[in-house]
Amino acid sequence: MSGSSPTVEVSGPLDPVRLSRLAEVQELLAQEAHLLDDRKYGRWLELFADECLYWMPVDPRSSDGTMRLNVFYDDRPRMEARVARLLSGSAFSEEPPSMTARTFSAVLVTEEDGGEEEFAVRSNFMLVAHRAGEQRQLAGRMLHRLRRRDGRLCIAEKRVVLLGSDAPQRPLAFLF
Amino acid sequence: MQTLATGCAPAGEERLDAAALVQEGRVHRDVYVDPGVFAAEMRRIFMGTWVYVGHDSEIRDIGDYKATAVGLEPVILVRDGDGEARVLVNRCSHRGASVCMMPAGAAKGFRCQYHGWTFGLDGALLGVPFADGYAALDKRAMGLSAAPRVESYRGFIFASFNPDVPALTEHLGGVLSYIDRFVEHAKGYELQVAADANEAVYNANWKMQLENNVDGYHLSFTHQSLFEVLSGRTASQPRYLNSAHQQDDPTVESFANGHAVMDLRSAAAHVLRERLDILPGAPPPGTDLDEFFGIEQAEELYLASTGPAMNISIFPNLNLGSINICEVHPLAVNRTRVVLRPLLLAGAPDEINRMRLRYHELGSGPAGFVQPDDLEMFERAAEGLAAEHVQWLEFSRGQERELLDGEEHRIGHISDETPQRGQYRRWRELMEAEA
Numbered sequence: 225m226s227g228s229s230p231t232v233e234v235s236g237p238l239d240p241v242r243l244s245r246l247a248e249v250q251e252l253l254a255q256e257a258h259l260l261d262d263r264k265y266g267r268w269l270e271l272f273a274d275e276c277l278y279w280m281p282v283d284p285r286s287s288d289g290t291m292r293l294n295v296f297y298d299d300r301p302r303m304e305a306r307v308a309r310l311l312s313g314s315a316f317s318e319e320p321p322s323m324t325a326r327t328f329s330a331v332l333v334t335e336e337d338g339g340e341e342e343f344a345v346r347s348n349f350m351l352v353a354h355r356a357g358e359q360r361q362l363a364g365r366m367l368h369r370l371r372r373r374d375g376r377l378c379i380a381e382k383r384v385v386l387l388g389s390d391a392p393q394r395p396l397a398f399l400f
Numbered sequence: 401m402q403t404l405a406t407g408c409a410p411a412g413e414e415r416l417d418a419a420a421l422v423q424e425g426r427v428h429r430d431v432y433v434d435p436g437v438f439a440a441e442m443r444r445i446f447m448g449t450w451v452y453v454g455h456d457s458e459i460r461d462i463g464d465y466k467a468t469a470v471g472l473e474p475v476i477l478v479r480d481g482d483g484e485a486r487v488l489v490n491r492c493s494h495r496g497a498s499v500c501m502m503p504a505g506a507a508k509g510f511r512c513q514y515h516g517w518t519f520g521l522d523g524a525l526l527g528v529p530f531a532d533g534y535a536a537l538d539k540r541a542m543g544l545s546a547a548p549r550v551e552s553y554r555g556f557i558f559a560s561f562n563p564d565v566p567a568l569t570e571h572l573g574g575v576l577s578y579i580d581r582f583v584e585h586a587k588g589y590e591l592q593v594a595a596d597a598n599e600a601v602y603n604a605n606w607k608m609q610l611e612n613n614v615d616g617y618h619l620s621f622t623h624q625s626l627f628e629v630l631s632g633r634t635a636s637q638p639r640y641l642n643s644a645h646q647q648d649d650p651t652v653e654s655f656a657n658g659h660a661v662m663d664l665r666s667a668a669a670h671v672l673r674e675r676l677d678i679l680p681g682a683p684p685p686g687t688d689l690d691e692f693f694g695i696e697q698a699e700e701l702y703l704a705s706t707g708p709a710m711n712i713s714i715f716p717n718l719n720l721g722s723i724n725i726c727e728v729h730p731l732a733v734n735r736t737r738v739v740l741r742p743l744l745l746a747g748a749p750d751e752i753n754r755m756r757l758r759y760h761e762l763g764s765g766p767a768g769f770v771q772p773d774d775l776e777m778f779e780r781a782a783e784g785l786a787a788e789h790v791q792w793l794e795f796s797r798g799q800e801r802e803l804l805d806g807e808e809h810r811i812g813h814i815s816d817e818t819p820q821r822g823q824y825r826r827w828r829e830l831m832e833a834e835a
Contacts, residue, residue, distance in 0.1 A: 280767070282596040290681075291750060293596035293742060293757055296767040299680035305629045309769060314625040317772035392601040392737045395772035 232332060232346070242333070249345050249370065250331055252377050257326050260399050265307040268399070269300075273371055273380045276300050280384040280400065284364075287383075295389055295396060310397070317395045322355040324398060328366065342371045342380065349384075353398065360394060363387050416440050418831035422824045425796035429785050431827075432605040432793075438733035445716050445830045446471025446730070447561045449657075450571050452718035453477045453487055455725060456555040457592045457746070458504065463521060466504045469729055470547065470559060476500050476510070477557065480521040487547035487559040488523040499544065510544070519544050554583045555591060556718070556725075574655035574809050578663075578712050582720050585708035587701055589745035593725065594757065598740040598765030602775040604782035606717075606730035609738055610823060612774055613711050613719035613726065614652055614660040616814035617797065622777050626769045630675065649814050654822025656808035658715030662819065668709040676705055679758040693749045701748065705756045713819065715826050723756055724764060734782055740764045740771070795820050 238246065252271070259268040272278070280295040289297050298306060309315045328349045335344035345368040353360045369381035384400040416437065421428040430437055451470045454477045458466045465478040467490060474490040476499075490498045492512035499510040499519060509526065510519045518527040523544035528537065547559040551568035556579065558568055569576060583591060602608075612618065620627065653661045676682055683689060689698040711721035719726035729737040742760035744753040763770030785793075798816025805811065812818030 282598065282765075291754055291757070293594050293598065293765075294761055295598070295765050297680060297758065297761055301678065302680050305678075306769075309625045309629045312625045312628055314628065315769075315773065316622065316625075317776035390596065390599070392599040392739075393766040394601060395775055396766040397772040 232334060245340075246331070246333065248377060249333065249368075252370070252379075253328055253331065253345075253347060253366075253368070256379075257328060261324050261326060263310075263321065265311060265399065269303060269307060271379050272300065272303070272382075273373060273378045274300060276303070276379060277381045277383075278303050279382075280386055280389060280396075282390050284385050284387070284389055289383075295386070295393075306399070310399070315397060317397045318355075320355070322353040322398050324351055324353045326351040340372060342369065344369050349400075351400065358394075362396075364389075366400075416831065418828045422828040422831075425799055425821065426792045426794055427824055429788075429791055429793065432607065432782070432785050433733060435733045438605075438730070440831060441827075442471040442730070444833060445827070447473070448565075448830055448833060449562065449716070450549075450551075450558040450560045450565055450568055451716065452556060452714060452727065453550075453559045454485075454557050455591070455593045455741070455743075456485075456552060456557065457590070459485060459557075461506065463506045463508060464504075465500065465507055467500050467502065468727070470561065471730060473561070474498065475547070475559070476544075477559075478507075478521055482522075485550050485552065485557050486522055487550050488519075489545040491545070492517055493525065493542045493544060494528075522546075554579055556714075571657055572659065572714070573657060574653075575659040575661065575712060575714065578661050578710060579720075582708050582710065582712060585704050585723075586743075586745050587704055589701075589748050591743045592746040594742045594744050594760075598760075598768075598771075600738045600740075600766050600771060600775060601731070602736055602738070602778050603734055604736065604778035605733060606728055606736040607823070607827075608778035608781060609726070609728045609736060609774075610713055610716065610719065611820045612778070613713045613721055614662040614819035615817075616650070616652060616662050616664075617817070618774075618777070622773050623770055625773070626763070629769065630671075630678070652812045652814060652816060652819050654808075654810045654812075654819050654825075658823045658826025660713045660715075660819030660822050662711040662814065663709075664711070664814075665709045667814070668706075672703055672706045672709070675762070676702065676755060676759065679755060679762065681754060681758060693751050695749055698752075701745075701752055702755065705752065705759050713823070715823055722760065722763065724760060736778075738771075738775075795824065 256268065256271055277299060279289050279297040281289050282293050282295055286292050310318055313319060326349055328347045331345060331347040333343055334346045347366050349364060349366050351362045364384060364386040367383040368379055370377045371380040421431050453468055454466050459477060459479040462479050462481055462483060465476050467476055469475060476488045476490050478486050478488060480486045490500050492499050494512065494515055494517050497512050497514040499512045509521055516529040520526050523546045525539045525542045547561050548563040549560040549565055551558055553568055553572060565571065648666060650664050650667045683692045689702055690696055693702065707723040713719050717728045719728065723743050725741045725743065727739040731737055742757060744756055761768065765771060795817045798812040798818055802810045802812040802816060802818045810818050
């Protein structure tokens, strides 16, 4: 999967500035995870920048989904439509909804070219989903591109690289 | 409760009574849940008639291959050294290991990694390591087993393990002109299967997916949330979804050999542009489309990104709809794999193909706004059909009002079950045939 994900460099000790940013990133990812598990989708949308991208490639090695087929490839209006559909009560594959519990780990700030204003974060996730007597375990990695807006971090891009995204999947209609 | 097929489950194939299971206007639950019926289907239907295996653009050059299946038989569709499409069984003729592990690729031949036997692109056995250990090995008889019949129509490649099937074009018959129209939505460009596919698996019978592709009745109910989301952002939904039966409503048709069509052209045309305009990266309202796409007459090609507005089901395993090829792969009586491959236009501007990909993603795939809800309904049906003391599924809708154009070609209202009755007439025909 190299080529799809930013190369991880062995970095020096965390100075106070980087340490404080890492804590800020961890908190954002934790908020996101809890909002999704609680189905607080409106507040989840607020974590994103106005111009944003939320996507899952079919090919886990794909780093640019523009000309490739994706499991989903949402701009902000499409994210809002996805949320509206999930909350409509008639998105039947999620009615009743899946219960989810997700954890994330191995959080690394991987790209700092944008300096303090914009940077990339790589992490791994494990998502357990339960619905209609079926428990599923989904895992993969997340690549967040974060941007500072009015002093606060927001998500400009979230790429979800799901293990098995190119293999037959049960419905993945809930949010990642 | 005893089952009709056998009096005990699973059915012994020799005792299966297809005419008792499928009657005009109703189908017995065993057809969906009985492992014995499923085993018979794999032999009599999937090994007995033409089965779709792939598109020309998936094996464009010599050596290009795709691993797929004919029913439960694992096969390799490959372009051999003469440029012919071949369908080889993915099983070493020595001790049975598969000789091809990748879903697709390009090869000079196939090699079994167990004992090193090698095979040509035509399946011929080329090499046997330490051949002096065999006194009289007939290498010509030890090639990879191959489907005796492989034919294609307008890029769609079919195979049959039954050497006696009629020519493919004869088999497709009345549906040929619809395949033509499906292909011609590309406005002269060549259809090219995308490099990636959406794959899903559901826990219900394979025929659910085949029935569903030409089922106009379910659209406004199963897919209610799609139309709510779309109509919140666009002006209108297809008229037939919210009105009573009218004279010029779209139609469904069934043809000989179980093929069927749902023709939405008269209803869908006016909503297509609106659906495209909400896609991520769509040209904003007022954009000069010729300039945006870099070609003349761009609007026509842009509108074609939603496909020909018709769904075609080729019995038993190919659905065409929207802009995708849908392969239906039975895995077990209650488990099915569905592969959706969007069709792009070879040589068209990238921006056109980008819009086609985004359109496909709107509905299709495990996170689309359409497909997961279909799969959900198939599984709810599988749950309901666990009820043994309710035996029949009702398929009589529109039986009295469908038009007969000869015995084999029937035309019904968009919401009628004319296509499904045609599919089950064919099912019964094949299941009654001598095994």
